[in-house]
Amino acid sequence: MKRYNSLDGYKLYKIKKDSNEYYLADDINYRKDINKLIDNLDGLKFDSFIIIFGLDTGEYLKELKTILCKNNRVIIFEPNEEIFNKNKETILEKNISIILYDEESIDDILSSVINGDNFDNLYVHAFGNYSEIYKDEYEKLIESIDSLYFSISGNITLAYRCKESFMRNSIENLKIIKESSPLNSYVEINKDVPAFIVSAGPSLDKNIEDMIRNIDKVKKSFVIASNRTFSTLIENGIKPDLIVSIDPSDAMYDMMKENLKEDIPLLYYEYSNRYLVKNYRGEKIYISNVFSKIINEMNRYGGLSQGGSVAHTCLSMANLLGCNPIILIGQDLAYTYNKHHSTKATFSVDNTINTNLANKFVKDVFGNNIRTTSTLNVFKDSMEYHIEQYKTGRNVEFINASYGADIKGAPHKELSDIFKLNIFDKNKKKLKPNKCIDLDYNKVIDSIINFVDIFIEKSEQGIEQCTILSNLKEEKSLVNIDENDIDFQRFLFILNIVETFESSLESFYLGGYFNKFMFSIKRESFAMLAKDYDRLTSNMKYQGKAFLNYFKRMNEMLIEAKKIIQDEVSKFE
CATH class of the missing domain: 1.20.120 (Four Helix Bundle (Hemerythrin (Met), subunit A))
Structure with a gap:
């Protein structure tokens, strides 16, 4: 790496990458690159968050500072380690920092700085020639920002759309909590028992046939179902060990109203649909995601990680139970066979799904392109993040028996082959009631x-x-x-x-x-x-x-x- 002067008098670096040499900015009209950056920040709000890809020699910093107020924050991601090392000890400004770009940590860094207060008030700019020279790194950065944006905006949209049902559900569910068992009662009680997380993706139709053929081994596993897959399993002679319901909508009640008298425990939290929680006759297990933060008596009761879909909560519960391996069934996160859900788990509410939104492509478990939506892709990223966290916390294996999107950390294996593994020898324990919550x-x-x-x-x-x-x-x-x-x-x-x-x-x-x-x-x-x-x-x-x-x-x-x-x-x- 060498420093040169541009024709118009600015300092810039020339680097060597993949046997080629590149100027990090315009070596003739450097001023043009500075103008592009400043022009891109036109209309900057007092609390805007700015992400810049590439520092080069930092010639733009002086002018950048003139348009910022003290509430603005700037993060400069520098992919060139030598440039980063030259500047990492330099305090650029209280609200301007430089971070070495690292693909492994980029998601964690962005998650720590982008939130509901600023996600729609971001400015992102690649300085000079950085986006061409470090094309893969820049595309990953944009992909990570987009994923976070859709995740946060989706949560906010849900909160807006469901704000009334959230409040009504939490008030009515307060009555049920004392009759429920806390999550804490079941930590690692099924250690090393294999778990099946049964989701309603298009792969479920084939997966469930394999489950029926191997029903004896299914019975030795811990089967976790959602509202959508519960009735399907029951109709096919498969009795799940737990039902998880976190969606606030009345559609959740409609999906289960024919099976409300089952004796299978129901896992719910404050915002779960109140009609389902109230009318379901089986035992109930309470996840304290909200009230434990407010009510002193509830502080000792735990919650579960949520990642946007019920499958994330199912995954978190299987991990809390100590299950291993954790096997994903019908977890497509894509339009496998050009379908949004399994035929066996499609309901009238699905008539409103806009299939035109499936305009993104990801790799499926066989390495082929498959259609998906931005929302499903966010769910995939979140699931991969949670899988990585669980693997870091304990020695647990994840297997994806579905045929949809490839899920990092959960390699695909045919369900019929999974049933041939020597993993079905542990004694499964039922989730017995422990009604110890004292809530007035x-x-x-x-x-x-x-x-x-x-x-x-x-x-x-x-x-x-x-x-x-x-x-x-x-x-x-x-x-x-x-x-x-x-x-x-x-x-x-x-x-x-x-x-x-x-x-x-x-x-x-x-x-x-x-x-x-x-x-x-x-x-x-x-x-x-x-x-x-x-x-x-x-x-x-x-x-x-x-x-x-x-x-x-x-x-x-x-x-x-x-x-x-x-x-x-x-x-x-």
Whole structure:
């Protein structure tokens, strides 16, 4: 690697890669590459997150800093180790950092910095010639960002669409928790017993035929079904050991309504469909993913990792039970045979599936291209991540008996060949009830209503104080002001309400209502440009108007949530 001067006077590196030499940027018109970067950041918001692929000599940094505000954050991924080593000890700026590009760690790094607050406010730019010279690395970076984007946006969309059912489900399911067994009761009770995770992908039709032919070995395994595959297994003479239901929609109840009297344990969590949880006659096992964060009595009860689909929860449960190997059945994550689901596990709700969305291609278990959707691809990435984590935690093998997308960490093996393995010699244990959860339903409901009532009142106080600030006749700056100024005290008062509300653990009770409010209000009231940040954040009148809208929306959200809570509680009175 050598440093040169471009024709227009900028320093740049020339590197050798794969026996070829490349300039990392334009050696004639370097200024053009800097302009491309700066132009790409046009419209930069005060909280935008910037990812740059390639540092080169860092000639663009000085100009980059002039368009940032203190709330912006920049990460520069540098694929050239020599360049990284020259700069890793250099503090570029408090909000600018350089990271060595590493394919093995890129997903973890991105997951730690991209979240629901900034996923739709990202700027991504490959500097100079980096995207051509390091084509594979850059494509992997974009693929990882896209996957994370779809995962986060999918979760937010779900929270928006299901916010009412989430809240109704959690309120009604509170009544059932005391009658359920906690997840903690079953840690490693089926150590080294093989587990079948039965999903509803197109491969299930063939997989289930192999299961029927080897029913004796299936009975020696721990079989985990979802709502969608439960009835199919029962109809084919296969009795699962556990049903997992995490979807909030009423379709989950419809899929199982003909088999509600089965004695197979049902695994559910706070947001699982309330009609199914209430009416299912078998024993129930509770996953504490929400209430354990809020209710003191629930702190000791565990939850399970979730990755977007019920199969992820099934996988997590099999791992908690200590099962080994864990065998994936009907886990296609693609349109195998050009079908979205198994024929045996297709329901009327599937008539709304838009098959045109299957416009991506991945490799199947045989190395051929197969159609999939962005959502299914996100599920695949998430499943591969979880499999890697479980393998790191203990010595467990994953096998994919499906015929869809290749799943890293779970090599494909024909199910008929799996049944020939000498792995079916352990004694399987049933999940016996252990109803030890002591939860006072009325106490929890009172605390939820009390929390909502307190902040309805505080939102009204905020509206009153913000109305005064937004109608100020004089321009007041928050930078140079007497701390005893009455309007400054008003501003501190409203900030305290905001901080207390947003940091309260009880906000988890509001579920999707809180998530939607937080996501929307920051884009509706606080969407200022980076160049205006210092001016507007110091303007008391502007801040008063912004927070006035915040409290109005907060008030509307809390009143709507309270009506739903009261409606559900009234059903038990």
